[in-house]
Amino acid sequence: MTVPVSVQQRIRVLDAHGMSWRSIAKEVGVARDTVTKYAGREDCSPGPERSVSRPSKLDPFGATVDGWLQSDRFMPRKQRHTAKRVYDRLVSEKGYEGSYSPVQRYVKRWREEHRLPSDGYLELEWHPGEAQVDFGMAQAVVGGDRVDVHCLVVTFPYSNMRYCVALPGENAECVCAGLRTVFEHIGAVPLTLVLGNATGAGHRIAWDKVTVVHVFELFVEHYRLETRFCNPNSGNEKGSVENAVGFLRRNIMVPMPDAESHGQLTRYMPERCDAMAKETHYRKGAPIGGLFAGEKMDMQPLPAKPYDVIRWEVRKADKDGRVQIDGNYYLAGPSWRGWTLDVGLRAFERAIEGV
Structure with a gap:
């Protein structure tokens, strides 16, 4: 499945492919100044969200409307909600007191964002610079405790x-941190990423629709990547990475490794992968490492600045000075109780700042 591409990402991908800025402006349909702004950006890392949008009376009902419109996908076309019907139900069933116009705009935007793509299946012929990404589970001793390790595998x-790299979870911050580790280890950036259906970079909201997480959206802009997600129930599209998950689990995680931290384990894993690259390619009859050295010639260089893998959330501290993110509580400190705080979440740490 092709992931929806933002104008910014498309500009940066075309620039990475060597297209002139004048040609990019014509191809994308934007002004030259817009191309200059996004193609020349060196750092797309997310920062704290300082802007405060005016609350809408419709905001508390967003999840309800999403559910109604999502359910419409399984109904005949003539038996689906119109914007007017959504408005009437909100008023009569949910106590909505706002006007009709915000509902009309919300429904229109939702349908534009969830329009079914016309793309077909992925090609199974792989080209230099294309990478597949997925997760596999294994166990290891980390810091003296036996834990489940989420292994991000890149083939x-x-x-x-x-x-592969060892991570504490599979959310978007972990995906981006793991990919950055691989990119910096090999000293290059692939042209295209094909991601497994279950990675935390995106959420599948329909059979053929994926919503990309914001921190990952900025990540692919920063590294000028083209991205695709595998279609459901299409194992043949990700056979390479699924085979690699099992191969690396058997060859790296047996016997069970013992490390002081996920970071120490991750430093060991890519080095072990390099050592195994002396093996001969099963079809091409040449060492994998040599083939990969040639493949890297078709990849992109690393950007001047590394991407800061962080997701920012605005939260209000409770009476004990704690903030809740993703169902977990983090202590800011008693002096911050009642304050509105910026909370930055990375794969291995949390940063809390006063707004």
Whole structure:
């Protein structure tokens, strides 16, 4: 499945492919100044959200409207909600006191964002610079405790090169942190990422629709990546990475590794992958490492600035000075109780700042 591409990402991908800015402006349909702004940006890392939007009376009912419109996908076309019907139900069933116009705009925007794509299946012929990404589970001793380790696996099917890193979870921050680790280890950035259906970079909201998480959206802009998600129930589209998950689990995680931290374990894993690259490619009859060295010639260089993998949330501290993110409580300190705080979430740490 093709992931919806923002104008910013499309500009940066075309610029990475060597297209002139004048041609990009014509191709994308934007002004030259817009191309200059986004193609020349060196750092797309997210920052705290300082702007405060005016609350709408419709905001508390967003999840309800989403559910109604999502359910419409399983109904005949002539038996689906119109914007007027959504408005009438909100008033009569949910106590909505706002006007009709915000509902009309919300429904229109929802349908534009969830329009079914016309793209077909992924090609199964892999080209240099294309990478597949997915997660696998294994166990290890980390800091003296036996824990489940989420192994982000990145494969390059053209050369059959395989890498994995150890992470504490599978959310978007972990995906981006793991990918950045691989990119910096190999000293290059692939042209295209094909992601497994269950990675935390996006959420599947319909059979053929994925909503990309904001921190990952900025990540692919920063590294000028083209991205695709595998279609559901299409295992043949991700055979390379699924095979690599099992291969790396058997060859790196047996016997069970013992490390002081996820970081120490991750430093060991790519080095072990490099050592295994001396093996011969199962079809091409050449060492995998040599094939991969040639494949990297078709990849992009690392950007001048690394991407700061952080997700910012605005939260109000409770009476004990704690803030709640994703169902977990984090202590800011008693002196912050009642304050509105910026909370930055990275794969391995949390940063809390006063607004």
